[in-house]
Structure formats: structure tokens, C-alpha cells
Amino acid sequence: GPKVLQIPSHQIIDMGQMVTLNCDPVSNHLYFYWYKQILGQQMEFLVNFYNGKVMEKSKLFKDQFSVERPDGSYFTLKIQPTALEDSAVYFCASSLGRRSGNTLYFGEGSRLIVV
Amino acid sequence: GDKVKQSPSALSLQEGTNSALRCNFSIAATTVQWFLQNPRGSLINLFYLVPGTKENGRLKSAFDSKESYSTLHIRDAQLEDSGTYFCAVFYGSSGNKLIFGIGTLLSVKP
Numbered sequence: 494g495p496k497v498l499q500i501p502s503h504q505i506i507d508m509g510q511m512v513t514l515n516c517d518p519v520s521n522h523l524y525f526y527w528y529k530q531i532l533g534q535q536m537e538f539l540v541n542f543y544n545g546k547v548m549e550k551s552k553l554f555k556d557q558f559s560v561e562r563p564d565g566s567y568f569t570l571k572i573q574p575t576a577l578e579d580s581a582v583y584f585c586a587s588s589l590g591r592r593s594g595n596t597l598y599f600g601e602g603s604r605l606i607v608v
Numbered sequence: 609g610d611k612v613k614q615s616p617s618a619l620s621l622q623e624g625t626n627s628a629l630r631c632n633f634s635i636a637a638t639t640v641q642w643f644l645q646n647p648r649g650s651l652i653n654l655f656y657l658v659p660g661t662k663e664n665g666r667l668k669s670a671f672d673s674k675e676s677y678s679t680l681h682i683r684d685a686q687l688e689d690s691g692t693y694f695c696a697v698f699y700g701s702s703g704n705k706l707i708f709g710i711g712t713l714l715s716v717k718p
Contacts, residue, residue: 494653524704526706528708533645533649533692534710535708535709535710535711536651536694536696536708537708538705538706538707538708541704541705543704548704549704549705582649584651586706588704596641596653596656597641597696597706598653599643599651599653601649601650602649602650602651604649
């Protein structure tokens with residue numbers, strides 16, 4: 494099936510440092526998402542993104558978080574500065590359309606450990 | 609998690625047996641997605657459903673939008689079926705936010 498690639502798969506970072514998580518979505522997809530999962534718990538929505546803009550974000554999407562997709566390259570999630578509670582697995586997803594019309598495909602996740 | 613409730617939270621099955629997982633919604637859902645998160649952490653798409661049923665091998669899923677629930681039936685459970693099963697529905701002001709349940713942790717034993 495369609496593949497979403499995430500880089501890096503794992504990263505350990507010192508608290509206060511900046512981290513960028515990269516996502517290569519399915520090639521013809523238009524909508525992009527980030528989710529956060531702590532220790533195999535529930536998948537929590539962070540943000541969705543379309544046409545160069547954030548459409549909706551949750552309370553978990555703190556001011557230290559930002560997303561962009563410059564010139565159709567990687568869809569990135571940047572955290573600056575990182576905090577201990579940012580330790581989690583971050584999943585990127587993409588879909589072709591909006592609302593109920595299209596399946597979301599998820600990457601394998603980027604495991605972030607903030608120490 | 610309150611908008612999408614999954615049951616049971618955990619389930620242990622003998623290999624070769626059948627079971628059903630359930631997802632109840634407190635929001636108006638027009639489509640449902642079911643995922644399996646395997647022990648490695650990868651999310652595998654199982655079903656994308658509009659109201660009705662779909663079948664894929666030993667898995668069958670049904671979605672009743674009027675009664676606001678969906679089910680996932682597993683027939684002849686195999687060891688590789690172990691993992692966490694999530695259901696999710698679209699919700700939000702943009703209509704494009706997939707909300708997940710807390711998952712059902714399935715363990716299939718020989």
C-alpha cells in the first residue's frame with residue numbers, strides 16, 4: 494500500500510534543544526497530519542496541514558511546535574525548545590482528500606526521547 | 609477518548625478462536641477507520657468504512673452510523689493478530705481530524 498516515510502526513526506535529545514522530525518508523505522496526497530503517542534497509549538491528534546497552512550491544531554500543539562512543508566519537500570514538525578514531556582512517538586500521516594472521503598496512511602513513527 | 613469508546617480494553621484469545629471488538633461513538637461519524645498497531649509499533653490500515661460491512665480474509669468489519677457503532681470481527685485468530693486495535697473517526701471544525709479510541713490490546717496465545 495501507500496507508504497509514508499519518517500526520518501529519523503529514533504532520536505535522543507537534550508532538554509531545551511531543537512528537534513526536527515521529517516515526513517515524506519504519499520506522493521499525490523494533499524493533507525498532512527502529526528499525531529503523538531506516549532508509551533503505546535492513545536493516538537493524540539496534534540495538527541493537520543493543507544495548502545501550506547495549518548487547518549486545525551489541538552491543545553497538545555504547544556507554542557514550541559511548528560510545522561511546514563517548504564516547496565513540496567518533507568513535511569516537518571519542529572519542537573523548539575524541547576521539554577521532557579515531549580518524549581513520545583510522533584506519527585506522520587497523509588491523505589488524498591478531506592473530511593470523510595479519504596483514508597489516512599501513517600508512517601512508522603519517530604521515537605523522540607528528551608533527557 | 610470520550611468521543612470514541614472501544615471495548616474491551618484488553619482481550620486474550622486462544623489461537624483458532626473468534627472474537628469481536630466494538631467501537632461506540634458519541635459524535636456523528638460518517639466513516640470509520642480500523643488500524644492494528646503491531647508489537648513493533650507500526651500502524652497497519654485494516655478497514656476504511658462507510659456505513660455497511662467489509663471483509664478481508666479473516667477480518668470483517670461493520671459500521672452502523674445510525675446506532676453510532678462499529679465492530680471488528682476476527683475469525684480463526686492467529687499469533688500474528690496480536691497487537692492493539694484502534695478505531696478512529698473523522699471529527700473537528702475542519703472535518704479532517706481523525707479521532708482515535710484508546711484501543712483494544714489483543715493477545716493471541718498458542
